[in-house]
Amino acid sequence: xSGIGAITWRMRRASANLIDAAVVRQPMxxxxxxxxxxxxxxxxxxxxxxxxxxxxxDQYLALKPRLxxxxxxxxxxxxxxxxxxxxxxxxxxxxxxxxxxxFHAALPIADRDIFWGAAIEGGLWASWAVLVLVLPLIATxxxxxxxxxxxxxxxxxxxxxxxxxxxxVGALGAQLLARLIPMLRRGIRGIILLxxxxxxxxxxxxxxxADRHNEPVTFMTEVIGNLRFAEHPLLPSWWxxxxxxxxxxSRWGEWAWFTALLLVNAxxxxxxxxxxxxxxxxRDLDALxxxxxxTSARSATQTWRPIPFLPGELGLLVAKDLRLFRRDPAQxxxxxxxxxxxxxxxxxxxxxxxxxxxxxxxxxxVSVLNLTAIGMALATFTGRFVYPLLSLEGxxxxxxxxxxxxxxxxxTSKFLFAILVGVPVSSALALLSGLMLGLPWPAIxxxxxxxxxxxTGLAASALGIGARLADYREDDPNKLVAGYGGxxxxxxxxxxxxxxxxxxxxxxxxxxxxxxxIIGAGWSLCVTGVWSVLFLGLARRWFGRLEDRPxxxxxx
Numbered sequence: 001x002s003g004i005g006a007i008t009w010r011m012r013r014a015s016a017n018l019i020d021a022a023v024v025r026q027p028m029x030x031x032x033x034x035x036x037x038x039x040x041x042x043x044x045x046x047x048x049x050x051x052x053x054x055x056x057x058d059q060y061l062a063l064k065p066r067l068x069x070x071x072x073x074x075x076x077x078x079x080x081x082x083x084x085x086x087x088x089x090x091x092x093x094x095x096x097x098x099x100x101x102x103f104h105a106a107l108p109i110a111d112r113d114i115f116w117g118a119a120i121e122g123g124l125w126a127s128w129a130v131l132v133l134v135l136p137l138i139a140t141x142x143x144x145x146x147x148x149x150x151x152x153x154x155x156x157x158x159x160x161x162x163x164x165x166x167x168x169v170g171a172l173g174a175q176l177l178a179r180l181i182p183m184l185r186r187g188i189r190g191i192i193l194l195x196x197x198x199x200x201x202x203x204x205x206x207x208x209x210a211d212r213h214n215e216p217v218t219f220m221t222e223v224i225g226n227l228r229f230a231e232h233p234l235l236p237s238w239w240x241x242x243x244x245x246x247x248x249x250s251r252w253g254e255w256a257w258f259t260a261l262l263l264v265n266a267x268x269x270x271x272x273x274x275x276x277x278x279x280x281x282x283r284d285l286d287a288l289x290x291x292x293x294x295t296s297a298r299s300a301t302q303t304w305r306p307i308p309f310l311p312g313e314l315g316l317l318v319a320k321d322l323r324l325f326r327r328d329p330a331q332x333x334x335x336x337x338x339x340x341x342x343x344x345x346x347x348x349x350x351x352x353x354x355x356x357x358x359x360x361x362x363x364x365x366v367s368v369l370n371l372t373a374i375g376m377a378l379a380t381f382t383g384r385f386v387y388p389l390l391s392l393e394g395x396x397x398x399x400x401x402x403x404x405x406x407x408x409x410x411x412t413s414k415f416l417f418a419i420l421v422g423v424p425v426s427s428a429l430a431l432l433s434g435l436m437l438g439l440p441w442p443a444i445x446x447x448x449x450x451x452x453x454x455x456t457g458l459a460a461s462a463l464g465i466g467a468r469l470a471d472y473r474e475d476d477p478n479k480l481v482a483g484y485g486g487x488x489x490x491x492x493x494x495x496x497x498x499x500x501x502x503x504x505x506x507x508x509x510x511x512x513x514x515x516x517x518i519i520g521a522g523w524s525l526c527v528t529g530v531w532s533v534l535f536l537g538l539a540r541r542w543f544g545r546l547e548d549r550p551x552x553x554x555x556x
Contacts, residue, residue: 007117077237087170090122161262317413418459464535
């Protein structure tokens with residue numbers, strides 16, 4: 001058996017074990033996962049269907065084809081970026097961070113085979129969420145297609161091409177990330193800031209230089225014209241949008257051209273990534289396996305500083321979690337990607353100013369949709385970064401058990417860590433949303449309060465479910481998040497976010513009397529208080545119980 005054959009055999013066996021666990025040994029877990037995915041599909045299909053019906057109104061019917069093209073290009077640009085970032089992190093982790101990477105490097109396997117195994121595995125994990133998001137869109141667009149039953153398989157092939165480009169770029173980005181991290185460890189701390197600034201300048205320059213083709217100032221040019229950066233002819237998102245539009249109109253020759261363009265470019269980028277991995281993998285793995293000592297006088301005299309305004313043990317525990325979070329490039333990259341893309345979207349809102357003038361109802365409606373988007377980003381943050389925290393303490397439970405403070409302080413410190421990271425970022429996004437939409441200050445403060453309540457409740461439920469369904473044997477947070485407990489946490493997060501949004505939408509959209517604002521605020525505070533108390537109590541009770549039971553799998 002070849003090296004790549006052995007690696008793919010391992011992945012097939014792991015997939016078979018997961019399916020067996022979900023279907024045969026633990027059918028309730030499999031049913032829960034299917035219920036969550038089915039619920040998400042129904043919600044997304046309803047959203048896309050409502051959008052098509054809305055665009056079919058008389059006042060928008062003339063703009064519908066062009067609006068649909070612009071929205072599809074923007075949607076596919078976002079999907080491509082998310083696949084690329086997720087694949088970069090996953091391939092980098094598989095190649096350089098896990099115990100399997102060192103094991104594979106010690107085997108008589110070619111570097112190319114190790115790279116392709118990591119690229120395939122990371123790509124599969126990074127792309128499954130795209131299917132969850134895009135399949136309802138395909139089902140909805142079948143209503144617009146001239147040949148619906150040919151449209152669905154055709155655009156699935158186009159979608160494979162878009163995902164393949166994201167996987168190839170992500171695999172190449174993992175090689176660049178492996179080169180960047182040793183440079184950071186040698187003291188080039190400002191390089192991330194420089195990269196972020198360069199990206200921001202590039203994006204704003206691209207937006208500012210959008211070609212208007214000397215069209216007159218109309219609703220079409222002001223709203224759609226400002227979104228043309230997603231339709232640049234060199235972007236894969238535009239190729240995907242053109243292939244979808246051609247498939248809707250049954251222009252199959254044009255569809256084949258753009259689909260082939262996606263696949264050929266994906267193959268070319270993948271070959272470049274393989275070329276880099278074949279020459280750099282061993283050296284980069286050696287550079288990432290150890291951390292050079294910092295012998296500077298500053299590092300020798302630097303002391304561990306707890307978080308101010310917190311009791312001693314809580315300040316130390318929160319400072320430890322913040323430092324571990326900051327030192328993990330994968331976590332920092334994912335956190336920056338999620339909230340950075342959301343912030344970029346909010347900065348684009350002034351470009352839709354003509355839409356608000358066209359129909360003022362759009363302004364409060366978009367503000368509620370922004371609350372929903374920020375809430376989903378918070379749910380992603382708590383699910384990815386907060387839920388695994390207690391399980392990841394498994395190998396250090398003996399240290400925490402000997403520490404001179406009550407064990408429930410560990411849960412409190414994780415909760416404070418989630419609050420200190422999640423609330424400021426999400427509140428800043430809610431403030432930015434209100435300012436970009438031109439909302440009055442009472443509405444902005446109200447929305448910031450709702451987002452703060454949402455961040456608090458989501459952190460509490462992530463810790464409660466994370467303690468109740470903890471797995472102290474697993475040290476990979478990605479596997480913890482993708483497991484049964486992560487699915488249950490996602491479902492609970494959606495329920496809690498829905499409860500707060502239902503109570504918040506009425507006073508925001510209705511612009512009713514002061515009583516409606518008071519009722520909405522009271523609802524949000526009461527739901528958050530009850531939710532947080534229940535789940536934090538669950539976390540403290542089960543985390544302490546599992547610590548006291550060696551049979552649960554925790555180290556003794």
